[in-house]
Amino acid sequence: MLTAILTIILFCIMIIPHELGHFVVAKLVGVQVNEFSMGMGPLLFQKQKGETLYSVRLLPIGGYCAMEGENEESGNPRAFNNKKVWQKIAVLLAGAVMNVITALLVMIIAVTVSGIPTNTLDSVVKNSPAEAAGLRAGDRVVAVNEVKTSGWMEVVQEIDRDKSGKEIRITVDRDGKKQDCTVQPEYSKKEKRMMVGIACRQSHNIFTCGRYGAAATWNLNKLMLKSLKMLFTGQMSRNDLAGPVGMVSLVNQTATAGAVPYLYLAALICLNLAYVNLLPFPALDGGRIIFVMIRKITGNMISDDMEGKVHLAGMFLLITFAVFITWNDIMRLFG
Template sequence: MTIIYALIMFCILVLVHEGGHFIAAKSVGVKVNEFSIGMGPLLFKKVKGDTQYSIRLFPIGGFCAMEGEDDESDDEHSFGKQPTWAKAIVMAAGSFMNVVLAIVILACIVFYIGIPTTTVDGFSDVSPAKEAGLLAGDRIVSVQQHEIKDWTDITDVISAEKGENVTIGVERGGQDVSFTVDLVKEEGTGRKIVGILPEVSRNPFTALAKGAESTWVMTVKMVEVIGQLVTGQVSTKELTGPIGITVAVSDSVRYGFIYVANLAALISLNLAIVNMLPFPALDGGRLVFLIIRKVTGKAITDDVEAKVHFVGIMLLFALMIYVTWQDIGRFILK
């Protein structure tokens, strides 16, 4: 079942990526010869307009085959006949859709869990705040004279407090009231708490903003790691492939669908970033060639570019074999 879950996740992520290329291609007038779900032998096909929609045997993603994408074509609707801006949109659309998917997934997670507010909803079993006089419905406005804007402000101030109690200011019925509340350590974690439970907000717009914010934070961290790989600060032994992803999916399934969804968002964003790297055969590498050829004219021929991309594909295959071999030793033969 873990393998099935991993295949479904990978298939959806790749289809979203290829779907981005498909939508963009259709939007700018590029002829799409085939849009396929899956790879390998053909199981089912339906032709609509000038596009064949296919389902293939192996559920490992899919592809969007555009006219004149990898070879020359005299068709005026071929990829090669389009202006530079149109080609750039088509190339970047796959990664763009993966970023959008990551934002949507994370936004859905935030909406499902809810965003804690500064209003008290209830109290934990051990609650010095309740004993001190706080009531459900109180809105916390300050802790130790620090202004409170969101729930993390409350937890941050309490965690940093060195004393044995804190002063909590609340708004109750239009009046400002202060309480001195003892601090206790939470069983299991040891962190300092006062025993309050917040009201939870489920605003779709706020959830979407939080999803976008989380996606940006993840993007920055991923780019930093890629930079560390290039400089040697992070070893290539830390890389993982399909086997490692399957193991990660297995671990996530055990913890629940929230963890599976978060992993899907992470992999989708990773797919977007990696595909936009300026490396031959990747979308980012094709964009680099597009810019170079725009500047230099015909200094680089289609044949030369095709050969460079072929070398890039071979190097990517070699990298995949390397990380897969590492994963076998790390997860199967250990």
């Protein structure tokens, strides 16, 4: 039950901001939105407000922002097909932009929840080399063997630098005064590194976490670009792709690991949705942007109805691909 709830939440994190992005920008540039739906399939709830029908549907695997003149010709001056090129592109880009913003916010929340390791000691293990050397909770490690340390990873690296077990000098800031402590590191077979028996304090400062969250989002961004490159160059097999069933399995795995891995997964999938939607394929936002640009250059050579048919064909191919990926997920799950 928990996995099902978390999966639905994950789909909502992906879909609602994406469709909301299209909706808000469409309204801002004066496009008539006929229906704004969360979910697909059988109707659960609907309410007409002004020109727009707001609806909630049974399956939380998608959603849509149905704009006048999006897939057909319309004489309505507020129809999508009658808007300026920059307005069309702005509407089409808005979904992916919102996914990126959502991923950033989710990553900042994840980093804030987990905290950022600092070089201030939170605790000292009893009967450890650190305790014997006089280190205390609250000490801020400023140097190890005269090498300055501004972060926890630097402290860990410097302690582990010499595997021989020789004594090291740890310089700490205690109540505004620097103090040197001579410590004899011990090798931990479990951690496979030299340790002295200290644990760091975690920072949950929103500004610091925001900076780290942005950096983590950028790293995910680079990972997504690398994955897409591998997909199109054949370096990634079909077994590496995951559909809705595969996502449920991933949610189940991350849910058992805790809130932070789940949030990381949510951010990754949001970025994935942004990039996939910007691919230059019919029915996707990227494909629609390509058509907007082509039609700007060629004039009336391509009609609204013709473009609509191409996107319909693209949608059919995407659904076929989704069925294939889902079948692949099932075979991998039970195979």
